[in-house]
Amino acid sequence: MGEHKTIMGKDLYWMNFFGLMILTLIEVAAVGLDLSPETTGLSYTEKELTLFILVGIGLPKFIMIAAIFMHLWGDEDSKILTLTALFPAFFIIVMILFIGLTHPEATTGLPEWCRPGFYN
Amino acid sequence: MSGEHDEHHHPSAWGPHHWDHGAPHNSWAPLMMSIGFGIFLFMLASAFNNDVVDASYIPLVMVGLLVVLFGLIIWWRQDMSFDGTYEPMSTGTPFKNIQIRKVGMWVFLMSEMMVFTSLFSTYIRYRTGIENCQTVFERGDWVEQGYTLETGEALICFEPASHLIASSWWHIAPGAINTFALIVSSFTIVQALRYASKPVGEIDENRRKKLVTRYLGSTWLLAIIFLTLKMVEWFIGFYVPEISFLGIHEHDIKSLVAEGYMINADHYHHHDWVDPVTGATMLADISVGASTFYVTTGTHGVHVFGGIVGLTYMTLKASRGGYTPKNAVSIEYFGLYWHFVDLVWVIVFPFFYLY
Numbered sequence: 249m250g251e252h253k254t255i256m257g258k259d260l261y262w263m264n265f266f267g268l269m270i271l272t273l274i275e276v277a278a279v280g281l282d283l284s285p286e287t288t289g290l291s292y293t294e295k296e297l298t299l300f301i302l303v304g305i306g307l308p309k310f311i312m313i314a315a316i317f318m319h320l321w322g323d324e325d326s327k328i329l330t331l332t333a334l335f336p337a338f339f340i341i342v343m344i345l346f347i348g349l350t351h352p353e354a355t356t357g358l359p360e361w362c363r364p365g366f367y368n
Numbered sequence: 369m370s371g372e373h374d375e376h377h378h379p380s381a382w383g384p385h386h387w388d389h390g391a392p393h394n395s396w397a398p399l400m401m402s403i404g405f406g407i408f409l410f411m412l413a414s415a416f417n418n419d420v421v422d423a424s425y426i427p428l429v430m431v432g433l434l435v436v437l438f439g440l441i442i443w444w445r446q447d448m449s450f451d452g453t454y455e456p457m458s459t460g461t462p463f464k465n466i467q468i469r470k471v472g473m474w475v476f477l478m479s480e481m482m483v484f485t486s487l488f489s490t491y492i493r494y495r496t497g498i499e500n501c502q503t504v505f506e507r508g509d510w511v512e513q514g515y516t517l518e519t520g521e522a523l524i525c526f527e528p529a530s531h532l533i534a535s536s537w538w539h540i541a542p543g544a545i546n547t548f549a550l551i552v553s554s555f556t557i558v559q560a561l562r563y564a565s566k567p568v569g570e571i572d573e574n575r576r577k578k579l580v581t582r583y584l585g586s587t588w589l590l591a592i593i594f595l596t597l598k599m600v601e602w603f604i605g606f607y608v609p610e611i612s613f614l615g616i617h618e619h620d621i622k623s624l625v626a627e628g629y630m631i632n633a634d635h636y637h638h639h640d641w642v643d644p645v646t647g648a649t650m651l652a653d654i655s656v657g658a659s660t661f662y663v664t665t666g667t668h669g670v671h672v673f674g675g676i677v678g679l680t681y682m683t684l685k686a687s688r689g690g691y692t693p694k695n696a697v698s699i700e701y702f703g704l705y706w707h708f709v710d711l712v713w714v715i716v717f718p719f720f721y722l723y
Contacts, residue, residue, distance in 0.1 A: 261555060261558050261559070261562070262555075264555075265551065265552075265554075265555040268551045268554075269548065269551060272544075272547050272548060272551060275547075275717075275718060275722065276540060276544045276547075276722070278722075279530075279534050279540065279722040279723075280534075280537055280540060295723075298722070298723060299723055302718035302719070302722060302723055303718075305718075306714055306715060306718055309714045310711060310714050310715070313554065313707055313710055313711050313714065314707075314711060317554050317555075317558055317703070317707045317710075318703075318704055318707045318708075318711075319700075325466050325470070328462050328463060328466070329466075329470075329474055331462075332471075332474045332475065332478060333474065333477065333478065333481075335478055336478055336481040336482050336485060339482060339485065340481075340485045340489075343485055343486065343489040346489070350493065350497075
C-alpha cells in the first residue's frame with residue numbers, strides 16, 4: 249500500500265467508493281426505468297440501449313476497483329502486477345473468438361476464406 | 369528479521385518454522401496435498417459413475433479431503449510468518465523483490481479470471497446461440513408448432529434470469545442490495561488495511577485494534593448479508609407488507625425456484641406466456657439458461673463463502689490485536705481476493721441480473 253493519495257483533496261478510497269455507488273445506482277436505474285422514449289427515432293431498441301449503458305458503466309467500475317482498491321495504479325509494483333492481471337486477456341480473446349467461430353451462423357456468416365474447408 | 373538462509377540449519381519439514389533462519393526450503397505439504405487430491409478425485413469419480421451413486425466410496429472421498437486439509441494446515445503453519453517477522457521475497461525475473469505471497473495471490477487471481485472467463489464465454493455462447501424465449505413467445509409460431517401446456521411439448525430456448533429478476537424493483541432488490549453490500553465491503557477492507565498499516569506511534573494501539581476489528585467485522589457481516597440475500601433470491605422469496613401512503617400493496621415476491629426457474633426446468637412456463645387469441649400457454653425447456661445462471665452465480669457465491677471463512681479468522685485475530693504494520697500486508701493480500709470477488713460481481717450483476 250503506497251502513501252496516502254487524494255483526488256480533488258478528498259481521500260482516494262472514499263472518492264472511489266462514492267463513484268462506484270453512483271455508477272451502480274445509474275446501472276439499476278437504467279434497467280428499472282422505461283427508456284423506450286429515449287430510443288424513438290433511433291436505430292436501436294430499448295434493450296440495446298440498456299446493454300450499451302450497462303457495458304459503459306461496467307467498464308469504469310471494473311477499472312476503478314482494479315486500479316484503486318487493488319492498488320494496480322500508483323504502487324511501485326503496479327506495472328508488472330498489471331501485466332500479470334492482464335495476462336489472461338489473451339485467453340479471454342481466444343475464448344471469445346472461439347465463441348464467434350462456434351456460433352450457428354459462423355459457417356455461413358463469415359467470409360469464405362475463413363470458413364472450414366478453404367485451403368487456397 | 370533475517371533474509372539470509374542459514375545453511376547449517378535444517379528447518380522441520382512439518383513446521384512451524386523458525387523464521388530467524390530464513391524461509392523454509394523443505395516441506396511435505398505439496399506432496400500430501402497432491403496425494404489427498406488424487407484420493408479425493410479418484411474416489412469421487414468412482415462414487416458417481418454412470419449416473420449410479422455408490423455410497424461405499426463416500427468415506428474415502430472424505431479421507432481424500434482430510435488429507436488435503438492436513439496438508440494445507442502443515443503448509444500454513446510452515447509458510448506463514450503470522451507476526452510478519454519474515455516476508456519471503458521473490459528472487460526470479462520478472463517478480464524480483466516483490467513479496468512472494470503478493471505474487472502468489474496475483475497468479476491465483478489470474479487462474480480465477482480464467483475460471484470466470486470460461487463461465488462467461490459459456491453464457492455468451494448460449495445466450496447468442498439459442499433463441500431467447502420471450503422472442504419466440506412474441507413471434508407466436510409456437511402455438512401452431514404445438515409447444516403448449518396442453519400438448520406437454522416444450523421448445524428449447526434461452527430464458528435469462530433477468531426476465532424474472534428485472535421484472536420489478538422488488539425482484540431486483542436482493543441483487544441490487546448485494547451489489548451495494550460488496551462495494552461497501554470493498555471499502556471496509558481497505559479501511560481495515562489503512563488502520564492496520566498506520567506506523568506505530570501515529571495511532572493508539574487500542575484504537576488500531578478496535579478499528580481493524582470493526583472494519584474486518586463489517587466486511588464479514590456484509591458477506592453474510594450477501595449470501596443470505598442470495599438464499600432469499602434463490603429459494604426463500606420475501607413478503608412485502610401494505611404501505612398505503614407509498615401506494616405499495618401487500619404481496620409476496622417469489623423466489624426463483626418457486627417461479628420454476630431451475631436447472632432441470634424442461635417444462636417451464638412464465639406466467640406471461642399466454643397467447644391472447646388462443647389462450648394457449650407456451651412451454652419451454654430453459655435448463656441451459658438456468659444452468660448457466662446458477663453455475664456462474666453459484667461459483668461466485670462459493671468464493672464469497674471462502675471469503676467469509678478467511679474473514680472469520682482475520683476478525684478473530686484482529687480482536688486479539690493480531691494486526692500491526694509488520695503484518696498488515698496479510699489484510700492487503702486477502703483484500704486482493706475480496707476485491708476480485710467484487711470485480712466479478714461487477715460483471716455478473718448487469719449481465720445475469722439486469723440484461
